[in-house]
Amino acid sequence: MATTKVDPKLSANNIAKKAYQGLTSQQLINAYRIMFTSRRVDDREILLKRQQKVFFQISGAGHEALGVAAALALKPGYDWFYPYYRDRALCLALGATTLEMLMGAVGAADDPCSGGRQMPSHWAYKRLNVVTQSSATGTQILQAVGCAEAGRYLARHPKASQKAEGDYRQFKDVQFQGDEITYVSLGDGTTSEGEFWEALNTASNLRLPVIFCVQDNQYAISVPVEVQTSGGNISRLVSGFPNFHFEEFDGTDPVVAYAAFKRAAEYCRGGHGPAFVHAHVIRPYSHSLSDDERLYRPDSERQADAARDPVPRLQMFLLREGILDENGINQIEKEVEEQIQADADRALDAPVPQPETIYHYVYSPDLDPTSAAFDTRPALAAPEAATEGKPAAAAPNKTSQTKASPNKTMADLINTTLRDEMRRDERILIFGEDVADASREEYLKQKLIKGKGGVFKLTGGLQIEFGSDRVFNSPLAEAAIVGRATGMATRGLKPVVEIQFFDYIWPAMMQLRDELPIIRWRSNNAFSAPVVVRVAIGGYLTGGAIYHSQCGESIFTHTPGLRVVFPSNALDAAGLLRTAIRCDDPVLFLEHKRLYRETYGRAPYPGPDYMVPFGKAKIVQPGNDLTVIAYGAVVPRALQAAQKLEREHRVSVELLDLRSLNPFDWDAIAASVKKTNRALIAYEDSLSWGYGAEIAARIADKLFHHLDAPVKRIAATDTFVAYQPILENAILPQASDLFRAMKELAEF
Ligand SMILES: Cc1ncc(C[n+]2csc(CCOP(=O)(O)OP(=O)(O)O)c2C)c(N)n1
Numbered sequence: 001m002a003t004t005k006v007d008p009k010l011s012a013n014n015i016a017k018k019a020y021q022g023l024t025s026q027q028l029i030n031a032y033r034i035m036f037t038s039r040r041v042d043d044r045e046i047l048l049k050r051q052q053k054v055f056f057q058i059s060g061a062g063h064e065a066l067g068v069a070a071a072l073a074l075k076p077g078y079d080w081f082y083p084y085y086r087d088r089a090l091c092l093a094l095g096a097t098t099l100e101m102l103m104g105a106v107g108a109a110d111d112p113c114s115g116g117r118q119m120p121s122h123w124a125y126k127r128l129n130v131v132t133q134s135s136a137t138g139t140q141i142l143q144a145v146g147c148a149e150a151g152r153y154l155a156r157h158p159k160a161s162q163k164a165e166g167d168y169r170q171f172k173d174v175q176f177q178g179d180e181i182t183y184v185s186l187g188d189g190t191t192s193e194g195e196f197w198e199a200l201n202t203a204s205n206l207r208l209p210v211i212f213c214v215q216d217n218q219y220a221i222s223v224p225v226e227v228q229t230s231g232g233n234i235s236r237l238v239s240g241f242p243n244f245h246f247e248e249f250d251g252t253d254p255v256v257a258y259a260a261f262k263r264a265a266e267y268c269r270g271g272h273g274p275a276f277v278h279a280h281v282i283r284p285y286s287h288s289l290s291d292d293e294r295l296y297r298p299d300s301e302r303q304a305d306a307a308r309d310p311v312p313r314l315q316m317f318l319l320r321e322g323i324l325d326e327n328g329i330n331q332i333e334k335e336v337e338e339q340i341q342a343d344a345d346r347a348l349d350a351p352v353p354q355p356e357t358i359y360h361y362v363y364s365p366d367l368d369p370t371s372a373a374f375d376t377r378p379a380l381a382a383p384e385a386a387t388e389g390k391p392a393a394a395a396p397n398k399t400s401q402t403k404a405s406p407n408k409t410m411a412d413l414i415n416t417t418l419r420d421e422m423r424r425d426e427r428i429l430i431f432g433e434d435v436a437d438a439s440r441e442e443y444l445k446q447k448l449i450k451g452k453g454g455v456f457k458l459t460g461g462l463q464i465e466f467g468s469d470r471v472f473n474s475p476l477a478e479a480a481i482v483g484r485a486t487g488m489a490t491r492g493l494k495p496v497v498e499i500q501f502f503d504y505i506w507p508a509m510m511q512l513r514d515e516l517p518i519i520r521w522r523s524n525n526a527f528s529a530p531v532v533v534r535v536a537i538g539g540y541l542t543g544g545a546i547y548h549s550q551c552g553e554s555i556f557t558h559t560p561g562l563r564v565v566f567p568s569n570a571l572d573a574a575g576l577l578r579t580a581i582r583c584d585d586p587v588l589f590l591e592h593k594r595l596y597r598e599t600y601g602r603a604p605y606p607g608p609d610y611m612v613p614f615g616k617a618k619i620v621q622p623g624n625d626l627t628v629i630a631y632g633a634v635v636p637r638a639l640q641a642a643q644k645l646e647r648e649h650r651v652s653v654e655l656l657d658l659r660s661l662n663p664f665d666w667d668a669i670a671a672s673v674k675k676t677n678r679a680l681i682a683y684e685d686s687l688s689w690g691y692g693a694e695i696a697a698r699i700a701d702k703l704f705h706h707l708d709a710p711v712k713r714i715a716a717t718d719t720f721v722a723y724q725p726i727l728e729n730a731i732l733p734q735a736s737d738l739f740r741a742m743k744e745l746a747e748f
């Protein structure tokens with residue numbers, strides 16, 4: 001952006017030397033140029049919206065001084081930025097251009113933020129370390145915490161940033177700075193969200209270098225701040241958080257704001273902890289062009305705001321201080337207007353994205369986890385490297401039964417796979433509730449305890465081997481687990497996090513639905529977050545009841561961008577988990593609790609490179625009369641029923657174990673149904689709207705002419721799972737139910 005020099009004729013008091021909290025006159029002139037530009041881009045977009053040439057507008061008006069001040073105190077392409085939609089001036093000051101912004105407004109193919117996929121003002125500039133944001137208010141805050149954690153981790157493990165061939169690391173350029181800061185901003189209304197408090201808690205506890213900037217314009221659409229915040233002032237509420245530096249000030253004054261950001265940045269860069277920057281700003285325009293603030297704000301209030309408008313205010317300041325005269329101001333404004341006019345014309349002429357590109361970047365274009373590269377054979381004679389030399393510490397939770405047998409349980413092999421992969425890849429971090437051996441590591445060092453390693457003990461021994469900065473407990477906060485992991489993965493780390501029970505995944509739902517799987521698509525491949533989320537799922541526990549038995553996988557297979565796998569046996573669990581870790585997409589890895597230590601499906605250690613590709617079903621048992629499609633804990637039950645049917649009625653059942661649910665193996669289903677002409681989909685979740693509905697619909701649609709009977713489903717009742725075993729048996733599909741359903745279908 002062009003700069004206007006201080007007018008040499010304006011010699012009053014040698015103004016160039018006068019310090020404004022360390023800002024030079026030239027910096028103040030540039031600040032005015034950017035603030036004016038920001039406002040005028042908003043105005044241009046509003047005009048274009050009225051002409052129906054852009055389709056949405058939300059402004060940064062009133063917040064301009066704050067953005068410019070933050071950018072002056074921080075470093076683009078060095079520090080990291082999680083801005084929100086009112087941060088237009090921040091982005092301009094960091095180095096984004098008006099053309100880029102107007103390209104976003106018209107939804108041009110070359111819009112750098114999203115290629116026309118997101119609304120305007122959803123900033124993402126990879127070269128500046130401005131990370132893609134969504135429309136969901138508040139989700140950026142936990143991700144910013146994860147981003148700061150990644151910077152710290154990489155500084156302590158610099159080798160982890162190196163590239164490696166053959167897995168996701170090949171495609172990630174990791175960079176970090178020892179004293180980097182992560183900036184995250186949000187509105188006053190957004191401080192009401194739980195994720196805000198979870199983020200503050202962790203940043204405070206870990207003394208992370210994050211600047212939380214609350215841009216308090218007193219309104220969240222029409223809801224005033226006193227409704228959002230008890231007592232009306234967020235600074236008062238957060239003042240008890242330890243390790244924070246606090247600032248509260250008038251955010252319409254760039255000099256005051258700069259001084260505050262400078263102090264905050266010094267504190268964070270010095271490694272003292274996070275900063276909370278609370279700026280009182282104004283919102284001179286309505287919330288967005290879809291809102292009319294005159295419906296809820298009287299003229300008097302709007303006029304009072306207008307008197308604090310940062311753009312005319314800085315203009316007056318420059319004139320009063322003799323930094324610019326009227327000609328200088330006019331010159332800047334003329335240049336800005338001309339630039340915006342030219343850029344608007346260019347944006348309106350820019351090519352729009354083509355419809356056939358809509359499928360680009362749902363998943364990684366670089367690494368296909370369904371490909372042959374992820375299809376390896378088990379090394380059956382492989383020594384079990386994972387427990388070598390550390391029998392007691394490395395596997396504190398092993399039963400004598402599994403030690404005696406060369407066959408390992410699913411729990412054993414998941415633990416072993418995690419260990420193998422952590423040895424191979426220093427970017428892997430494991431965290432979640434109770435996953436550490438012991439947070440009070442002195443107890444481990446003094447050998448006073450064995451350590452826990454997960455409520456199901458799947459992560460046992462990993463903290464002992466890899467240290468507390470690679471395997472650690474999180475607070476009891478599921479959104480924080482997924483949000484922090486997302487921020488880390490955006491920086492190139494590979495968090496393999498655990499949600500303790502599927503039943504408690506819901507606090508993380510915003511991150512799992514609106515963030516993690518969408519980051520690549522919404523940023524047009526500029527950013528990605530290939531996290532692995534391991535989740536203990538399912539019932540058949542005899543007493544698991546409503547809140548320890550849930551399934552619900554179809555809610556996640558209904559989310560594009562998320563890989564969902566659900567193994568039924570130890571070998572598949574090992575192979576699929578390794579694929580999940582090495583691949584370049586986010587994966588929901590569903591582990592059935594009942595199968596963790598089941599006799600069914602145990603297997604010898606398959607070696608440290610065993611992988612099962614996604615989207616490949618396994619034929620558990622071949623057959624000719626009927627196809628049963630199952631996964632998870634229903635597989636052993638279906639096998640039992642099929643064998644009985646064969647024995648007693650000579651019905652030959654082909655049983656398919658899908659293993660991965662998104663992608664799923666349509667080819668295997670189609671081949672089988674074409675052979676047997678009958679299909680039953682068996683699953684543990686409640687029947688209606690479940691995973692089987694999609695499979696049944698596809699079979700009905702694509703294989704209609706091959707069917708000799710209606711497509712059937714057998715699943716749990718449309719209730720929750722009850723505690724009393726008699727009720728649990730009646731609710732979940734049992735082998736006897738599967739037997740009956742198969743027999744009826746065979747006889748149709
Ligand atoms: C989680 C979520 N809930 C609701 C909305 C709809 N919404 C968009 S902006 C907004 C108000 C945000 O207010 P505030 O945080 O004060 O920011 P401001 O717009 O005032 O700068 C709401 C409710 C949303 N985008 N995300």
Ligand SMILES: [Mg+2]
Pocket residue numbers: 187188189215216217218219220221
């Ligand atoms: Mg607000």
